[in-house]
Amino acid sequence: MSTTETASLFDNLETLSTTQLLAGMNQLDQTVPLAVQKALPQLEALIEATVARLREGGRLFYIGAGTSGRLGILDASECPPTFGVPQGLVVGLIAGGDSAIRKAVENAEDDAEQAWRDLSAHDINAKDVVVGIAASGRTPYVIGGLEQARQHGLTTGCIVCNAGSKVAAAAEFPVEVVTGPEFVTGSTRMKAGTAQKLALNMLSTATMIRLGRVKGNKMVDMQLTNAKLVDRGERMLMDELGIEQDKAAELLQRHGSVRAALAAHNGQ
Structure with a gap:
């Protein structure tokens, strides 16, 4: 069993007060940055590869399902206004298509062929980078997309929250942020989701800084939209x-x- 699916360290949650619930969640949340810290060397390797490809004219694609897919879309959507890059340089794709951003699409993540079809709609090529996001590390949509991308010569990476996963095995540059059991057993939108958000923040921000999109510590290319x-x-x-x-x-x-x-x- 993956560590994200193991039993919570807390039990009888329905008997706890709000104060106790918040304290427990906060206690576990404090372990997430330490888990991310352990993965920094892996994250550095992925960032260096991404920077190299984008300098050659490539793009960065995120693929994921459920919460993981939504986090990728969030990170991608924030790059143009924050760093002034063109729409389409960073692209987030989610199993089930755009309707899955707001509402779960049943079984969409189980189609191992769909991610490559989704990527192909963007004229994917060997200069591009594909990063799979999957807390469990076993999502077929992500595994299939990474395998196909790698077979076609693309640079591949991933962000997962279990060690030794199939998603990590499919990626050239895996990032494994092992977050352990959730407060509510198996609810990976919690600690695992937080870890993925932190890793994505680092990936996109460090990449854009390396590409010259920040001067000093300021977003000098941000879009002046409000x-x-x-x-x-x-x-x-x-x-x-x-x-x-x-x-x-x-x-x-x-x-x-x-x-x-x-x-x-x-x-x-």
Whole structure:
């Protein structure tokens, strides 16, 4: 039995008070960053491979089912507004298609052929990277997708929460974040989901930094799509250039991004 399916360390949950329930969940959640820490060397190898492929013009694809698939879609959807990359550079695919984002599609994860069909719809090629996300490490949709991708010469990685899984065996660059039993037995949207979110944060953020999408510690390529982000951009320019807000606002409006405004001001 996989460790994510083993019995919870807590029992008789229905008899516990809200205070006790929260304390128990929080106690287990504190173990997740330590599990991620142990997987950092594996994550580093995957990031280095991803950076290399994206520099060659490749793309990053996430494939997963259920919570894992939704986490991949979340991470992919946040890359364009955060780092200013084009739509389609990072793509999240979920078993069952877009309708499965909001509502479970029964048995979709059991089709070992569908992931490659989903990837093929995006004209997948050997420059691309496919990362499978599966807490259990045994999801057929993910295993089949990784196997097909590897056979076609693509770089493959995965994020799983059990050791020695079939998903990890199918990936060239496996990342195994072993989170152990859940508070509610088998509910991998909890600790395992948190671990996957942390790993995905690291994968996409470190990749984008390595690709030059961050300057100093600032998101200079972020899309200025609302008032909060415009204000953030103005403050970046004020801090970087030592100018007043009205001047920063004028620069940002004229040039459309923090990076472009900095380059124009510095005569680049």
